[in-house]
Amino acid sequence: MKARSKRLMLVGGGVALLIAAVALVLSAFQQNLVFFHTPSEVAEGKAPVGKTFRIGGMVEDGSIAREADGVTVRFAITDTAKVIPVTYKGTLPDLFKEGKGAVVQGKLEAGVFQASEVLAKHDENYMPPEAAHAVEQAQQAAKTLSQ
């Protein structure tokens, strides 16, 4: 019984130490573990400007515009506080839509983000089309009521 409780202490103590070590490492590398920065972080100068990085947020409503050449797209990424204009040349993923989440990778040049890759970010909500339609109508109704 003595040896058994000693082994319990050893295993328990070892796992506890390990968790503490991993927690310290993860909090130290916090900045490198984020997949993207928000437009507000970019505005605060927290993003690695000059290097390739990613910005994530919502595609601003009414911001998508195609250039005359047909392949260059302009839009804006927002986190509702700050807005960053983006230009991108290439095909967009199917789920890329105004008002939906997106992550863009590229460089910030003179206030405009030159994206080399655009990813759509899906949220955790799954609903049938009829339900989505109902939600949309309810939001429209709320908007007209508040006006």
Add this chain to the structure above:
Amino acid sequence: MTRPERGPSLWRFAAPQHFYPLAGRLAPWFAALAALLTIAGLWIGFVVAPTDATQGQVYRVIFIHVPAAWMSMFIYLIMAFWSAVGLIMNTRLSFVMSQALAPTGAMFCFVALWTGALWGKPTWGAYWVWDARLTSQLLLLFLYFGFIALTRAIEDPRRGDRAGAIIALVGAVNVPIIYFSVQWWNTLHQGASVSVTKAPSMATTMLTGMLVMAIASWMYTIAVVLWRVRPMILERERHTEWVAAELDRLAPGAARKSGGRA
């Protein structure tokens, strides 16, 4: 030799000799349940459940992806649990259980990564990104491979058991990292649609299909592990009389020959 009977107790099944026949008797029932639930779950998921408003049909991957991902994390935690029990209590069966679980966990982990990649291309626009969720899940697959390789590579089973148990316990730290990665850091992977702290953010039939598939994967895991554990017990206990008798029953004559060599 035998201890005085103290009435029926679950503890007696901690002995390989008693667990072996129990596993053989229970496994077919769990396999049958797994088959029934899989058929029901796939039917709900692919026939009954509606399409998703934004993703269309592609979302149906969740009926396989989510249960597989849950199971891959859960199995690793059970392996860590059995490893800790084995290290502390010195029980023979515990290490066998964790080693029998590993291949199934690795399989579910691979399925989760693979279906996720197939879903990621049409939805995100990329098969793979190095965000915290995907990277930690890939690390889980490598931990499974490491555990399997290490326990198989070490000749002496006692040393192999201990080495594997340490990988299982160390690697278990990764499981909460996978689970909470979508909350702790910005990730491309979406947050949890189903959790204990909030109401699920998905339609009821979709949720039902996913949960039925999750229970089916539990039943499948239990059945497969019970079947996998039986020959492992025979191999480890091959010097005992009951195994000699069992082998003689399975293949009359053959057991005596191999017994003579050992």
